[in-house]
Amino acid sequence: MAMQLRNRLRLVLLAGVMATLFIVDTVTNYEVAAAVFYTIIILTAAPLLTRRTLILLATLCMALTALSFVLTHKGNLPTGLANMSVSIIAIVMTTWLILKMDAARQDAQDAQAKLMRVARIKGLEGLTTSIAHEINQPLAAIVTSGNACSHWLAHDPPNLDRARQALERIVHDAGRASTIVARIRSLSRGEAPHKTVFTFNDAVQEIIGVSRGEMERHGITLELELPPDQPPVHADRVQIQQVIGNLLLNAIEAIISSTNPVRTIHMASDVRGNVLRLSIRDSGVGIPAGIRNHLFETFWTTKEDGMGIGLSISRTLVEANGGQISAEPVEPWGALFCFTVPVAQQDQHQ
Ligand SMILES: Nc1ncnc2c1ncn2[C@@H]1O[C@H](COP(=O)(O)OP(=O)(O)OP(=O)(O)O)[C@@H](O)[C@H]1O
Ligand SMILES: [Mg+2]
Structure with a gap:
């Protein structure tokens, strides 16, 4: 004073x-x-x-x-x-x-x-940091399914069918976590991604399933435009799912920290020549002009408990798979993140 x-x-x-x-x-x-x-x-x-x-x-x-x-x-x-x-x-x-x-x-x-x-985070190698960041999501999913499993078992009478489904999800997510670790280790050794031909929108839907609970908890509406008749893509499915998971999580976090009463995430995929593009638009805090150039920098974050590596890992993964990633602010609010994945060529189909 x-x-x-x-x-x-x-x-x-x-x-x-x-x-x-x-x-x-x-x-x-x-x-x-x-x-x-x-x-x-x-x-x-x-x-x-x-x-x-x-x-x-x-x-x-x-x-x-x-x-x-x-x-x-x-x-x-x-x-x-x-x-x-x-x-x-x-x-x-x-x-x-x-x-x-x-x-x-x-x-x-x-x-x-x-x-x-x-x-x-000195003392932790970049590799360890990346692994910790990337397996966070499957681990959270495992905890959620674990709770659900105990809930169905404690039911009177126990709902064994639902408990078994929860257990299957746990096994699936545990498998995903260990594959992610293996993929990040091979990426850090400079090895090429494990590319396969797969249906892009199925991979998107799978990750949405993991994040759906989190979105519901925060009153976020998800709008989807994933046309069924798109050609398959050729990429590392696990890595592409990591990217979608990171972008979706950022979108959720941007909405949580915003006061905007509109709480929506819009995801759409479209074919552009020989690539398939996924766009994720949110109604969150948005990207002020000054920070746009920093978004993909390693360790750059505006969050108190953020590590600032989600987007830098995502860029590395997208580029390793022959695509590109970009970010831009949207009017009147929010942010739009897009990335591309190559469409499978005829000779890549099994
Ligand atoms: N959808 C979004 N809307 C607004 N800002 C965003 C969005 N996504 C990312 N950002 C900005 O980019 C920064 C970097 O994102 P990044 O995912 O790399 O790290 P983080 O989310 O801060 O931390 P973490 O490493 O735990 O993911 C964020 O701190 C935030 O400022
Ligand atoms: Mg992040």
Whole structure:
């Protein structure tokens, strides 16, 4: 509070100095370049102002410089003109340098935050981190099915059929977790993905099944546009499912942290030439312009408990399978993530 008061006082003082400077600049001859001193005001006020107000202040200083020139009638006119130009150039340069410096400082701070996050997980190799991240989803699914299984067994009389179904899901997800570990290890050794020919939308539906409970719990509506007559794709099915799982989880998290009453995720697949494209659009917090370039960077996150590796793993996986991944903001809200997978060629069919 005391700090705020002191800053406000400092700004009032600067406004007084500015007014004095304007008067001095106006009553003295053209030869006296008092307006150059506006740069000192800009330099002093800069730490207290936002970027926008700083630009406004610089504009005001330039306007006052010009006004003083118009009001002054004493001295040599060409010298006055030259002095006014020098002052305006000085104001522009000072403001530009401050803004540049500020952006550099911001970048340095971001890099430091990133470094700290890396340091936090120091000791864990990138490989271990990736595995931990990627098997989180099947593990969560196993816990859910485990709970369901106990519930059906404790039923009076026990519902053995439902319990068996839950157990089958556990076995399936445990298998998926161990395949994911194997695939990540082989990827980190530089081995090629295990590509097969499969129906893309079936793989999508399977992952949706894993996340459905989470979406229902948070009141999220899922809209699907997965046409049945699309050609099969040629890729590593497990890896493509990892990508879908990561994007879906991010979409859910973006909606959870948003206050938007519309809570929908829209998933659609379409054929574009020789690739199949999956798009996942959510009504969540969206992607502000400044962060778009960072999204796929390793360890870049805006979440308190995020690792910042979901998207970087996803990009590695999509590209290893011959596709591309992209992100863009959507109007009026939310984000759109798309990735492509190659359609199987005739000679790849078994
Ligand atoms: N659907 C989305 N809407 C808005 N922002 C998103 C979305 N998906 C990702 N982001 C942004 O991209 C960042 C990086 O995502 P990424 O999945 O790589 O890491 P994370 O989700 O933060 O953590 P984790 O490693 O646990 O997945 C997120 O922190 C978030 O700021
Ligand atoms: Mg994520």
